[in-house]
Amino acid sequence: MEHTPEPSTIVFPGTDDPASPWRLYNHLIAGIPEDIFVRDYCLGLNWSYVEADCGCGVAFTARNGGKRTYKGDLRGKSLREVAELSKSWCFEEATLGIAALNAWYARRELLDPLGATYDTEEEEDKGKRGGTSSKDAFETYRPRIEQAGGDAHVVVVGHFPHVENIAEYAKLTVLERSCRDEWDTPDPACEYVMPTADYAFITGVTLINKTAPRLLTLAKDATVCMVGPSAIMTPYLFEWGVESLSGSVVADPEAVKFACKNAAGKLFGKALQMTTINAQ
Numbered sequence: 001m002e003h004t005p006e007p008s009t010i011v012f013p014g015t016d017d018p019a020s021p022w023r024l025y026n027h028l029i030a031g032i033p034e035d036i037f038v039r040d041y042c043l044g045l046n047w048s049y050v051e052a053d054c055g056c057g058v059a060f061t062a063r064n065g066g067k068r069t070y071k072g073d074l075r076g077k078s079l080r081e082v083a084e085l086s087k088s089w090c091f092e093e094a095t096l097g098i099a100a101l102n103a104w105y106a107r108r109e110l111l112d113p114l115g116a117t118y119d120t121e122e123e124e125d126k127g128k129r130g131g132t133s134s135k136d137a138f139e140t141y142r143p144r145i146e147q148a149g150g151d152a153h154v155v156v157v158g159h160f161p162h163v164e165n166i167a168e169y170a171k172l173t174v175l176e177r178s179c180r181d182e183w184d185t186p187d188p189a190c191e192y193v194m195p196t197a198d199y200a201f202i203t204g205v206t207l208i209n210k211t212a213p214r215l216l217t218l219a220k221d222a223t224v225c226m227v228g229p230s231a232i233m234t235p236y237l238f239e240w241g242v243e244s245l246s247g248s249v250v251a252d253p254e255a256v257k258f259a260c261k262n263a264a265g266k267l268f269g270k271a272l273q274m275t276t277i278n279a280q
Helices: 022-030 079-087 091-105 108-114 121-128 137-146 163-168 187-196 212-218 235-240 253-262
Strands: 038-042 047-052 055-060 153-157 171-176 184-186 199-203 223-227 242-250 272-278
Touching: 022 079, 022 091, 022 235, 038 079, 038 091, 038 253, 047 079, 047 091, 047 253, 055 091, 055 242, 055 253, 079 091, 108 272, 137 163, 137 199, 137 223, 137 242, 153 163, 153 187, 163 171, 171 187, 184 187, 187 212, 199 212, 235 242
Parallel strands: 153 171, 153 199, 171 184, 199 223, 223 242
Antiparallel strands: 038 047, 047 055, 242 272
16 A cells, blocks of 8 residues: 655645735744744643743644644644644644644743733632632723623623623623533624624634634624633734733643643643733
Protein backbone atom coordinates (compact mmCIF):
# COMPACT_ATOMS: atom_id res chain seq x y z
CA MET A 1 0.00 0.00 0.00
CA GLU A 2 1.37 3.37 -0.96
CA HIS A 3 2.21 5.53 2.04
CA THR A 4 1.22 9.17 1.96
CA PRO A 5 3.75 11.19 3.96
CA GLU A 6 2.66 13.75 6.48
CA PRO A 7 2.69 17.25 5.03
CA SER A 8 5.82 19.18 5.96
CA THR A 9 3.97 22.44 6.37
CA ILE A 10 0.62 23.43 7.79
CA VAL A 11 -1.40 25.41 5.29
CA PHE A 12 -5.09 26.22 5.35
CA PRO A 13 -7.12 28.15 2.81
CA GLY A 14 -7.85 31.75 3.38
CA THR A 15 -7.96 35.07 1.64
CA ASP A 16 -6.89 38.60 2.40
CA ASP A 17 -10.04 39.96 0.81
CA PRO A 18 -11.16 42.75 3.19
CA ALA A 19 -14.69 41.36 3.01
CA SER A 20 -13.61 37.87 4.06
CA PRO A 21 -13.86 36.67 7.67
CA TRP A 22 -10.51 34.92 7.18
CA ARG A 23 -8.81 38.31 7.48
CA LEU A 24 -9.25 38.14 11.27
CA TYR A 25 -7.24 34.92 11.48
CA ASN A 26 -4.71 35.91 8.81
CA HIS A 27 -3.94 39.18 10.60
CA LEU A 28 -3.39 37.46 13.94
CA ILE A 29 -1.22 34.73 12.43
CA ALA A 30 0.90 37.26 10.54
CA GLY A 31 1.57 39.12 13.78
CA ILE A 32 3.68 36.25 15.16
CA PRO A 33 7.40 36.44 14.31
CA GLU A 34 8.75 33.61 12.17
CA ASP A 35 11.61 32.79 14.55
CA ILE A 36 9.48 31.64 17.53
CA PHE A 37 9.23 27.85 17.85
CA VAL A 38 6.95 25.41 19.65
CA ARG A 39 8.51 23.48 22.52
CA ASP A 40 5.58 21.42 23.77
CA TYR A 41 1.80 21.10 23.42
CA CYS A 42 -1.15 19.06 24.62
CA LEU A 43 -4.64 18.53 23.27
CA GLY A 44 -6.24 17.89 26.65
CA LEU A 45 -9.60 16.54 27.71
CA ASN A 46 -10.95 19.93 28.85
CA TRP A 47 -8.18 22.43 28.14
CA SER A 48 -5.22 22.49 25.78
CA TYR A 49 -1.95 24.38 25.69
CA VAL A 50 0.85 25.28 23.33
CA GLU A 51 4.21 26.20 24.85
CA ALA A 52 6.66 28.16 22.72
CA ASP A 53 9.89 30.13 23.10
CA CYS A 54 7.84 33.21 24.03
CA GLY A 55 5.52 31.58 26.55
CA CYS A 56 2.49 29.35 26.97
CA GLY A 57 -1.05 29.80 25.63
CA VAL A 58 -4.29 28.02 26.52
CA ALA A 59 -7.62 27.32 24.84
CA PHE A 60 -10.74 25.34 25.67
CA THR A 61 -10.68 21.95 23.94
CA ALA A 62 -13.44 22.07 21.34
CA ARG A 63 -14.63 18.82 19.80
CA ASN A 64 -16.02 17.57 16.49
CA GLY A 65 -16.00 19.52 13.27
CA GLY A 66 -14.12 18.06 10.32
CA LYS A 67 -11.52 15.32 10.26
CA ARG A 68 -7.96 16.04 11.31
CA THR A 69 -5.78 16.94 8.39
CA TYR A 70 -2.43 17.26 10.16
CA LYS A 71 -1.27 14.50 12.52
CA GLY A 72 2.44 15.22 12.59
CA ASP A 73 4.49 16.39 15.58
CA LEU A 74 4.11 20.12 16.18
CA ARG A 75 7.20 20.38 18.36
CA GLY A 76 9.96 22.28 16.63
CA LYS A 77 7.62 23.95 14.18
CA SER A 78 7.34 27.71 14.11
CA LEU A 79 4.62 29.13 16.29
CA ARG A 80 3.28 31.06 13.33
CA GLU A 81 2.86 27.85 11.35
CA VAL A 82 1.09 26.10 14.23
CA ALA A 83 -1.20 29.12 14.57
CA GLU A 84 -2.40 28.31 11.03
CA LEU A 85 -4.35 25.48 12.68
CA SER A 86 -6.75 28.12 13.98
CA LYS A 87 -8.25 28.08 10.46
CA SER A 88 -8.92 24.34 10.50
CA TRP A 89 -12.49 23.05 10.40
CA CYS A 90 -11.38 20.25 12.69
CA PHE A 91 -12.07 21.90 16.02
CA GLU A 92 -9.40 19.89 17.86
CA GLU A 93 -6.81 21.28 15.44
CA ALA A 94 -8.30 24.75 15.72
CA THR A 95 -8.04 24.48 19.52
CA LEU A 96 -4.26 24.13 19.21
CA GLY A 97 -4.16 26.98 16.72
CA ILE A 98 -5.95 29.33 19.11
CA ALA A 99 -3.70 28.21 21.98
CA ALA A 100 -0.72 28.99 19.73
CA LEU A 101 -2.07 32.49 19.08
CA ASN A 102 -2.48 33.04 22.82
CA ALA A 103 1.06 31.81 23.43
CA TRP A 104 2.13 34.94 21.57
CA TYR A 105 -0.57 37.49 22.39
CA ALA A 106 -1.49 36.61 26.00
CA ARG A 107 1.74 37.83 27.56
CA ARG A 108 2.19 40.43 30.25
CA GLU A 109 4.87 42.27 28.30
CA LEU A 110 2.30 42.95 25.58
CA LEU A 111 -0.73 43.42 27.83
CA ASP A 112 0.68 45.63 30.60
CA PRO A 113 1.22 48.61 28.26
CA LEU A 114 -2.46 48.25 27.27
CA GLY A 115 -3.58 48.78 30.88
CA ALA A 116 -4.40 45.12 31.57
CA THR A 117 -5.84 44.18 34.95
CA TYR A 118 -5.41 40.77 36.55
CA ASP A 119 -7.52 38.78 39.01
CA THR A 120 -5.87 37.70 42.22
CA GLU A 121 -5.99 34.05 43.29
CA GLU A 122 -8.39 35.03 46.07
CA GLU A 123 -10.82 36.56 43.56
CA GLU A 124 -10.63 33.44 41.40
CA ASP A 125 -11.38 31.28 44.45
CA LYS A 126 -14.40 33.41 45.26
CA GLY A 127 -15.81 32.75 41.79
CA LYS A 128 -15.24 29.01 42.14
CA ARG A 129 -17.16 29.00 45.43
CA GLY A 130 -20.22 30.48 43.76
CA GLY A 131 -19.49 34.15 44.32
CA THR A 132 -18.34 36.67 41.77
CA SER A 133 -14.95 38.23 41.31
CA SER A 134 -14.79 42.01 41.21
CA LYS A 135 -13.20 41.67 37.77
CA ASP A 136 -15.78 39.19 36.45
CA ALA A 137 -16.91 40.56 33.08
CA PHE A 138 -20.60 40.24 33.88
CA GLU A 139 -20.22 42.03 37.21
CA THR A 140 -18.06 44.73 35.66
CA TYR A 141 -20.82 45.60 33.19
CA ARG A 142 -23.69 45.13 35.63
CA PRO A 143 -23.94 48.79 36.81
CA ARG A 144 -24.16 50.00 33.21
CA ILE A 145 -26.77 47.39 32.32
CA GLU A 146 -28.83 48.13 35.42
CA GLN A 147 -29.16 51.76 34.38
CA ALA A 148 -31.65 50.60 31.74
CA GLY A 149 -34.00 49.58 34.52
CA GLY A 150 -34.40 45.99 33.36
CA ASP A 151 -35.04 46.88 29.72
CA ALA A 152 -31.55 46.09 28.41
CA HIS A 153 -31.29 42.97 26.28
CA VAL A 154 -28.21 40.94 27.16
CA VAL A 155 -27.16 38.12 24.84
CA VAL A 156 -24.57 35.67 26.13
CA VAL A 157 -22.97 33.23 23.70
CA GLY A 158 -22.09 30.18 25.78
CA HIS A 159 -23.60 29.00 29.07
CA PHE A 160 -21.18 30.47 31.61
CA PRO A 161 -21.39 29.71 35.36
CA HIS A 162 -23.95 31.91 37.12
CA VAL A 163 -25.13 33.43 33.83
CA GLU A 164 -28.70 33.15 35.10
CA ASN A 165 -27.95 35.99 37.54
CA ILE A 166 -28.20 38.44 34.64
CA ALA A 167 -31.92 37.72 34.43
CA GLU A 168 -32.33 39.52 37.76
CA TYR A 169 -31.59 42.90 36.16
CA ALA A 170 -31.93 42.52 32.36
CA LYS A 171 -33.64 40.61 29.58
CA LEU A 172 -31.42 37.58 29.07
CA THR A 173 -30.88 35.29 26.10
CA VAL A 174 -28.19 32.60 26.21
CA LEU A 175 -27.17 31.16 22.85
CA GLU A 176 -26.08 27.61 23.53
CA ARG A 177 -25.42 24.55 21.38
CA SER A 178 -26.77 22.21 24.08
CA CYS A 179 -29.73 23.97 25.70
CA ARG A 180 -30.43 23.11 29.33
CA ASP A 181 -32.04 26.10 31.05
CA GLU A 182 -35.02 28.32 30.40
CA TRP A 183 -32.87 31.18 29.09
CA ASP A 184 -31.03 28.94 26.62
CA THR A 185 -31.80 29.29 22.91
CA PRO A 186 -30.20 27.15 20.16
CA ASP A 187 -27.18 28.97 18.76
CA PRO A 188 -28.50 29.18 15.15
CA ALA A 189 -30.93 31.76 16.58
CA CYS A 190 -28.00 34.21 16.59
CA GLU A 191 -29.21 35.65 13.26
CA TYR A 192 -32.49 36.63 14.92
CA VAL A 193 -31.34 37.44 18.46
CA MET A 194 -27.96 39.13 18.22
CA PRO A 195 -29.07 42.22 16.22
CA THR A 196 -31.45 43.10 19.09
CA ALA A 197 -28.76 42.92 21.79
CA ASP A 198 -27.77 45.95 23.82
CA TYR A 199 -24.91 44.00 25.40
CA ALA A 200 -23.27 40.87 24.01
CA PHE A 201 -20.89 38.58 25.89
CA ILE A 202 -19.27 36.20 23.42
CA THR A 203 -17.22 33.16 24.42
CA GLY A 204 -13.72 32.94 22.99
CA VAL A 205 -14.60 29.43 21.81
CA THR A 206 -16.32 31.14 18.86
CA LEU A 207 -12.82 31.87 17.56
CA ILE A 208 -12.23 28.12 17.45
CA ASN A 209 -15.46 27.17 15.69
CA LYS A 210 -15.20 30.19 13.32
CA THR A 211 -18.51 31.78 14.31
CA ALA A 212 -16.79 34.82 15.86
CA PRO A 213 -16.58 36.98 12.69
CA ARG A 214 -20.28 36.58 11.94
CA LEU A 215 -21.35 37.07 15.57
CA LEU A 216 -19.31 40.26 15.81
CA THR A 217 -20.95 41.53 12.64
CA LEU A 218 -24.41 40.73 13.99
CA ALA A 219 -23.56 42.49 17.28
CA LYS A 220 -22.31 45.69 15.63
CA ASP A 221 -24.92 47.80 17.46
CA ALA A 222 -24.24 46.21 20.86
CA THR A 223 -21.61 46.72 23.52
CA VAL A 224 -19.47 43.60 23.07
CA CYS A 225 -17.23 41.76 25.51
CA MET A 226 -15.34 38.60 24.52
CA VAL A 227 -14.97 36.27 27.47
CA GLY A 228 -13.02 33.18 28.50
CA PRO A 229 -9.50 31.73 28.28
CA SER A 230 -9.91 31.08 24.53
CA ALA A 231 -10.35 34.81 23.85
CA ILE A 232 -7.24 36.03 22.04
CA MET A 233 -5.82 38.92 24.03
CA THR A 234 -5.10 41.37 21.24
CA PRO A 235 -6.36 44.93 20.65
CA TYR A 236 -6.93 43.97 17.01
CA LEU A 237 -10.28 42.57 18.12
CA PHE A 238 -11.28 46.10 19.11
CA GLU A 239 -11.31 46.86 15.39
CA TRP A 240 -14.03 44.20 15.10
CA GLY A 241 -16.28 46.02 17.54
CA VAL A 242 -15.16 44.39 20.79
CA GLU A 243 -15.07 46.86 23.69
CA SER A 244 -13.50 44.57 26.30
CA LEU A 245 -11.53 41.32 26.34
CA SER A 246 -11.74 39.19 29.48
CA GLY A 247 -9.33 36.34 28.84
CA SER A 248 -6.31 34.99 30.67
CA VAL A 249 -2.54 34.75 30.87
CA VAL A 250 -0.51 31.75 31.99
CA ALA A 251 1.00 32.57 35.37
CA ASP A 252 2.42 29.12 36.15
CA PRO A 253 3.24 27.10 33.01
CA GLU A 254 3.99 23.86 34.87
CA ALA A 255 0.68 23.98 36.75
CA VAL A 256 -1.18 24.70 33.50
CA LYS A 257 0.52 21.80 31.73
CA PHE A 258 -0.30 19.41 34.58
CA ALA A 259 -3.96 20.48 34.65
CA CYS A 260 -4.33 20.12 30.86
CA LYS A 261 -2.59 16.76 30.65
CA ASN A 262 -4.36 15.18 33.61
CA ALA A 263 -7.75 16.95 33.55
CA ALA A 264 -7.00 17.56 37.20
CA GLY A 265 -5.37 20.12 39.41
CA LYS A 266 -6.19 23.77 39.81
CA LEU A 267 -6.19 25.61 36.49
CA PHE A 268 -7.75 28.97 37.35
CA GLY A 269 -6.13 31.26 39.89
CA LYS A 270 -2.47 30.46 40.44
CA ALA A 271 -1.90 28.67 37.12
CA LEU A 272 -4.13 30.67 34.77
CA GLN A 273 -4.87 34.26 35.70
CA MET A 274 -7.98 36.05 34.48
CA THR A 275 -7.01 39.19 32.57
CA THR A 276 -8.95 42.11 31.13
CA ILE A 277 -8.07 44.78 28.57
CA ASN A 278 -10.39 47.49 27.31
CA ALA A 279 -10.56 49.47 24.11
CA GLN A 280 -9.00 52.90 24.56
